Amino acid sequence: MSAPVTLLVHGGAGTLTRADLSPAQELEYRDALGQALRAGQSLLLRGASAVDAVVAAVSVLEDCPLFNAGKGSVFTHEGRNEMDAAVMDGATGQAGAVAGVVSVRNPVLAAQSVMQRSGHVLLIGQGAEAFAQSQGLAMEGPEYFHTAHRWQQLQAALAQNQVMLDHDGQRQPDQSKPIDRKFGTVGAVALDAHGHLAAATSTGGMTNKMFGRVGDSPLIGAGTYACDATAAVSATGAGEFFMRGVVAHDIAARMAYGGLSLAQATEATVRDKLDATGGRGGVIALDRQGHYQLAFNTEGMYRGLVQGNGPPQIAIYRD
């Protein structure tokens, strides 16, 4: 029997404990993750491709100001929103990505267009913007992406002179008073009815990052990877560690070359490439048999799952 269609999403990892979210805030996050899961699930149940499902799920989260992607992206040191996104199709090995875009409403749609229509894998900055516009994608001014909570988060990061993983920036500098949390890089991995895998990731990066800094999310193999023979992976966390460890591909490589299962490969990669180096974050990973992993070494990770026509299962904290 073939595996049921499956979709996993994440909304970022970081310092997230029960004490940090009010019940009302928790509900908002759960609602948003549920909407993203249902958007992708309804496509998968109608026979759509894994690529279309991950793009649909990530677009929902980009439009939601709670997460650090699209609307609600974090600010650079200079107070700009510079966004990165990637998509990979496990069936064909095709991939597309954009980095440092400032006005594309849904960077994941631009990444999909790069994959399907540019003949390239990664476009950056003004070139990526021009290409997205030529594809008829919606563009927005800086006011669309600006959210008060992110701005406050940048001020806290500037005061501490720190580059922050979004969920870690949710406390005031004195660490005593939580700032309302509206943070989280987003990603999705899917298995479609035809047995194909795909992955997508979208982010505003890290609060107070240097101009022009690109994270792991748009780098194929680092923050995003999909191959039908092994796994689809989307990562979140301190991007520099995921780039150095080529984390998403590392999981697939352990399966391909070492014959490890998805669970063994994910555990080994988190241990050797993140824990061992001080890298903090997490991954969602899925194979063609429908085995899945939602792994992280932070206090929490916004995450969710649907299989077949079952209801969304959503979790935030470690326990």
Ligand code: ASP
């Ligand atoms: N991985 C992202 C980056 O480094 C940040 C995140 O996951 O929150 O750009």
